Amino acid sequence: MSEEEVKLIGAWGSPYIRRVETALKLKGIKYEYIEEDLSNKSPLLLQYNPVHKRVPVLVHNGKPIAESLVIIEYIDETWDGYAILPQDPYERAMARLWASFIDDKCMDATWKACWSRGEDEKKAKEEAWELLEKLENELKGKKFFGGERIGLVDIAANFKGYWLGVTQEALGVELVTEEKFPSLCKWMDDFMNCSEVKEFLPPKDRLLDFLRPGIEAMSAASKN
Amino acid sequence: MGGVGEEKVELIGFWGSPFVKRVKWVLKMKGIEYEYVEEDLRNKSERLLSLNPVSNRVPVLVHNGKPIAESLVIIEYIEETWQHNPLLPVDDPFQRATARFWAKFVEDKFTEVVRKVLRLKGDQQEEAVKQAIEALDVLEGELNGKKFFGGDKVGLVDIVLGWATIWVGVIEEVSNVKLFESEKHPSLACWMENFIELPMVKEDLPPLRDQLPDYLHKIRKYGPSLLPPPQE
Numbered sequence: 001m002s003e004e005e006v007k008l009i010g011a012w013g014s015p016y017i018r019r020v021e022t023a024l025k026l027k028g029i030k031y032e033y034i035e036e037d038l039s040n041k042s043p044l045l046l047q048y049n050p051v052h053k054r055v056p057v058l059v060h061n062g063k064p065i066a067e068s069l070v071i072i073e074y075i076d077e078t079w080d081g082y083a084i085l086p087q088d089p090y091e092r093a094m095a096r097l098w099a100s101f102i103d104d105k106c107m108d109a110t111w112k113a114c115w116s117r118g119e120d121e122k123k124a125k126e127e128a129w130e131l132l133e134k135l136e137n138e139l140k141g142k143k144f145f146g147g148e149r150i151g152l153v154d155i156a157a158n159f160k161g162y163w164l165g166v167t168q169e170a171l172g173v174e175l176v177t178e179e180k181f182p183s184l185c186k187w188m189d190d191f192m193n194c195s196e197v198k199e200f201l202p203p204k205d206r207l208l209d210f211l212r213p214g215i216e217a218m219s220a221a222s223k224n
Numbered sequence: 225m226g227g228v229g230e231e232k233v234e235l236i237g238f239w240g241s242p243f244v245k246r247v248k249w250v251l252k253m254k255g256i257e258y259e260y261v262e263e264d265l266r267n268k269s270e271r272l273l274s275l276n277p278v279s280n281r282v283p284v285l286v287h288n289g290k291p292i293a294e295s296l297v298i299i300e301y302i303e304e305t306w307q308h309n310p311l312l313p314v315d316d317p318f319q320r321a322t323a324r325f326w327a328k329f330v331e332d333k334f335t336e337v338v339r340k341v342l343r344l345k346g347d348q349q350e351e352a353v354k355q356a357i358e359a360l361d362v363l364e365g366e367l368n369g370k371k372f373f374g375g376d377k378v379g380l381v382d383i384v385l386g387w388a389t390i391w392v393g394v395i396e397e398v399s400n401v402k403l404f405e406s407e408k409h410p411s412l413a414c415w416m417e418n419f420i421e422l423p424m425v426k427e428d429l430p431p432l433r434d435q436l437p438d439y440l441h442k443i444r445k446y447g448p449s450l451l452p453p454p455q456e
Contacts, residue, residue, distance in 0.1 A: 051329065051362060060318070063318050065318070065321045065322070065325070066325060067324075067325055067328055070321050070324045070325050070328065071321070073320075073321065073324065074317050074318070074320070074321040077317040077320065078317045089301055089304040089305045090287075090290055090292070090301070092300075092301070092304065093292045093297050093298070093300065093301040094292075096294075096296075096297045096300060097278070097292070097293060097294055097297050100294060100296075100297065101278060101279075134277075134278055
């Protein structure tokens with residue numbers, strides 16, 4: 001059996017990297033983590049992801065794969081064990097659909113809704129709520145999007161599980177409330193309690209430090 | 225191949241949609257029989273809205289009553305359900321991941337950007353044109369003399385970019401821009417010629433080629449929701 005060499009190039013605060021780490025953990029894969037300074041990108045990163053020059057990049061036996069959801073499908077196909085995607089083709093299609101819905105629509109909309117103020121705020125919030133409503137309905141009655149255990153969609157929704165909560169608190173914004181989204185809020189608790197998720201969450205105070213300049217800039221702007 | 229019982233495959237689409245076109249090509253490549261249902265996008269049917277409540281868009285594939293939306297998700301579903309004539313390399317997860325990476329690149333950095341080229345004007349359009357050309361430069365580098373992105377055979381990335389062979393020329397004319405230049409993109413130029421000659425593409429071209437300029441002209445002028453009513 002040849003030696004497996006797995007490296008993950010990442011950045012501490014990014015939810016996209018944490019997705020991959022959770023997937024690696026679920027499969028029990030040993031890997032070397034390489035922290036990247038995004039303000040001063042390394043030759044290694046530029047070599048392994050010349051197209052986008054961004055993290056995460058998984059390097060398996062010298063071969064690089066980029067884009068978090070592509071990496072997760074690769075991990076699922078390459079290593080046996082925990083099934084991150086369902087086996088049935090229709091269920092797999094549904095998982096991919098929701099994962100791409102989260103990535104293509106929800107991420108931007110919820111981020112925007114957190115940071116919008118003044119005239120834009122109401123519209124941004126309504127747009128985000130409309131999308132979150134669809135997630136809430138998809139979740140109803142299930143513990144996780146993946147059923148009894150976490151799967152691709154839960155991993156893709158990780159931003160909503162932790163980063164969104166921290167951001168809301170820091171900004172004093174109420175976007176995902178228990179009243180409006182009871183299933184999602186319960187999911188957030190259950191998701192963040194999974195050991196394969198908990199282990200990789202960046203420390204709250206470090207995240208808050210990271211958000212602080214943006215928050216201060218915004219409150220300065222709104223005072224004018 | 226497949227289980228016992230009747231296979232019913234339906235594709236809900238719109239004649240002018242490149243996303244629907246992709247799915248038709250894949251169904252054709254796999255020899256899958258299906259019923260096509262044309263949707264009027266300015267007056268969406270209750271059925272479409274109930275089959276795709278998340279985005280209300282076409283294409284939607286309905287297989288034995290179960291709906292799947294989003295062209296890339298549909299294509300992967302077809303690939304997994306009808307495994308002959310594969311679009312993705314079967315036993316090579318790394319090559320599969322590479323193909324998916326490039327499919328996503330095409331979608332995010334080219335398809336979405338060219339939509340903006342069609343819809344926007346002035347500085348915003350100029351920026352979109354610049355980004356589209358940059359994406360073509362990258363794709364040229366990736367293709368690098370190969371017949372198809374998939375190698376000798378058509379693969380996922382070819383299918384995902386294939387719409388460009390029909391739509392880009394028309395969009396360039398309608399929007400008065402230049403995106404693709406064969407001197408700058410020689411591999412892509414060959415690729416376009418090869419792709420458009422594929423029977424599944426060629427036989428489905430007319431009347432698309434005739435109707436497309438007028439349709440895209442109206443989109444640019446009025447936007448997709450503001451098309452004037454059809455002339456009876």
